[in-house]
Amino acid sequence: MKIANRFSAITLQIVLAAVVAFVCMPPSHAQRGSYPSGPVKIIVGFPPGGGVDVVARVIAQKMTPLWGQPVVVENRPGAASIVATRLLASSAPDGYNVLINSNSMVVNQLANANAGYDIERQLIPILNVAWQPNVIVAAPALPVASLADVIALARTRNLSYGTPGQGSVPHLAGVYLFNMLAKVEILHVPYSGAAPALTAMIGNQVDLGMMTLPPAVPHVKAGKVKGIAVTSAKRASTLPDVATVAESGFPGYEMNVFSGFFMPAGTPKAAVERFRETVQAVMSMADVKEQLAGLGFEPADTSGDEFRRLVTNEIKQWTKVLQVTNLKLE
Numbered sequence: 001m002k003i004a005n006r007f008s009a010i011t012l013q014i015v016l017a018a019v020v021a022f023v024c025m026p027p028s029h030a031q032r033g034s035y036p037s038g039p040v041k042i043i044v045g046f047p048p049g050g051g052v053d054v055v056a057r058v059i060a061q062k063m064t065p066l067w068g069q070p071v072v073v074e075n076r077p078g079a080a081s082i083v084a085t086r087l088l089a090s091s092a093p094d095g096y097n098v099l100i101n102s103n104s105m106v107v108n109q110l111a112n113a114n115a116g117y118d119i120e121r122q123l124i125p126i127l128n129v130a131w132q133p134n135v136i137v138a139a140p141a142l143p144v145a146s147l148a149d150v151i152a153l154a155r156t157r158n159l160s161y162g163t164p165g166q167g168s169v170p171h172l173a174g175v176y177l178f179n180m181l182a183k184v185e186i187l188h189v190p191y192s193g194a195a196p197a198l199t200a201m202i203g204n205q206v207d208l209g210m211m212t213l214p215p216a217v218p219h220v221k222a223g224k225v226k227g228i229a230v231t232s233a234k235r236a237s238t239l240p241d242v243a244t245v246a247e248s249g250f251p252g253y254e255m256n257v258f259s260g261f262f263m264p265a266g267t268p269k270a271a272v273e274r275f276r277e278t279v280q281a282v283m284s285m286a287d288v289k290e291q292l293a294g295l296g297f298e299p300a301d302t303s304g305d306e307f308r309r310l311v312t313n314e315i316k317q318w319t320k321v322l323q324v325t326n327l328k329l330e
Contacts, residue, residue: 035095035271039070042261043088043099045081049195050164051132051212051297055259056100058291059129062282077192080104080165082115089122093264095271099123102132102212102257104168106314111167111322112329119262125311126261126276127303129283130292132212133232133256134173135242136161137225139201142208147229147248150208154184161208162197166190167329170210172318173231173255175325181250201225212257213238213296231255238296258300258314260307276303 042060044053056073063071076084081104088099108115117123136147144150153159161178163170171188178186189206191197194215201209202224209216213230217238220227227242233254235244245253261279263272280303282288289299302310 035268035274036067036069038096039072040067040096040098040275042071042073043084043097044073044075045077045084045099045101045104046075046164047077047193047195048075049215050193051214051257051295052100052102052259053193054214054295055130055292055297058288059279059282062285062288063278066278066281079112080108080167080171080190082108082112082117082167085119085123086116088262088264089117091264093266093268095263095267095275097264098126098275099262100259101262102169102259103314103318104165104257106311106318107169107172107322108167108329110315110318111327119311119315122265123262124265124267124272125307126263126272127279128258128260128300128307128310129279130259130297131256131300132214132259132297133230133236134170134210135213135216135220135230135236135239135296136228136245137198137201137209137211137216137220138228139204139207140224140226141204142226144228145226146243147245150228151178151182151184154178154182154186158187159208160187160189160206161210162189162191162200162206163210164191164194164197164212169255169257170212172321172325172327174210175327176255176321177245177250177253180324181253198225214292217296232298236296238294256298258302258310259297260302260311 042056044056046052060071060073076087081101085105091097109119138144144153161174178184194211197209197211198219200206213236219225227239229243229245229248230236231245
């Protein structure tokens with residue numbers, strides 16, 4: 001009887017100690033243990049098939065079994081990701097709504113007075129998972145094989161180029177290259193994403209395309225479009241025969257696209273850190289590295305304060321580009 005009573009007393013002490021420890025536990029740890037307790041939505045501001053969408057789906061597929069909770073991708077295209085960015089900025093700051101976006105969100109904030117969001121005030125940059133070089137591609141029937149050919153042809157006839165949207169990074173990359181540096185007029189035709197732009201070019205509705213590398217690589221390799229030049233500092237390993245813009249007569253030219261995750265300002269730190277750590281774990285998987293590299297993505301590991309600084313620097317860089325191009329968006 002005494003032994004039983006003693007055992008009950010010890011058990012009670014252990015239970016009480018555990019309760020006290022839980023109550024005294026810092027909020028972040030308590031939240032960390034419960035997040036996520038339901039589905040997490042990754043919002044993509046572009047249609048399926050584009051570079052940002054591909055990254056989101058690869059990561060979501062891997063996160064679901066790691067968490068034991070559904071991680072779903074929701075495409076909300078419109079105005080070069082303005083629609084999706086506004087949606088995220090107005091979402092509940094609980095960690096269950098996440099945005100993956102590119103530098104397009106920066107361009108739109110600076111060039112469009114009606115963008116309706118403030119990245120530095122309303123969003124938390126979580127991490128950049130991959131860089132996407134842009135690539136200039138041409139319709140198969142267009143009589144060009146290099147960037148020099150494109151510029152020469154543009155001086156003799158009207159040409160057009162499709163992009164993933166007005167105000168997208170590929171759009172600005174084209175304006176800066178064609179209009180400012182090469183001093184040729186090539187008509188810009190915005191689409192709602194890279195996939196529709198590629199479809200239009202394959203169907204000879206536009207002559208050229210400027211878009212991120214991942215959605216274009218399969219079409220170049222299949223011979224449906226011609227690779228003309230990439231905007232990265234070095235040639236892309238997936239398209240080693242395609243020259244860089246810098247090699248093609250414009251030294252120093254480089255414009256890449258980040259693929260970064262954001263949460264609404266005010267999201268608990270524990271949720272932000274749990275999401276970041278899980279994505280980093282996914283990005284370290286060998287099959288994920290191989291899959292993304294094969295599509296033309298370049299690795300990036302820019303998280304926390306470093307990614308915040310990157311976004312701030314992007315704002316400064318694109319401010320200068322917009323001043324040079326004098327581009328205004330509506």
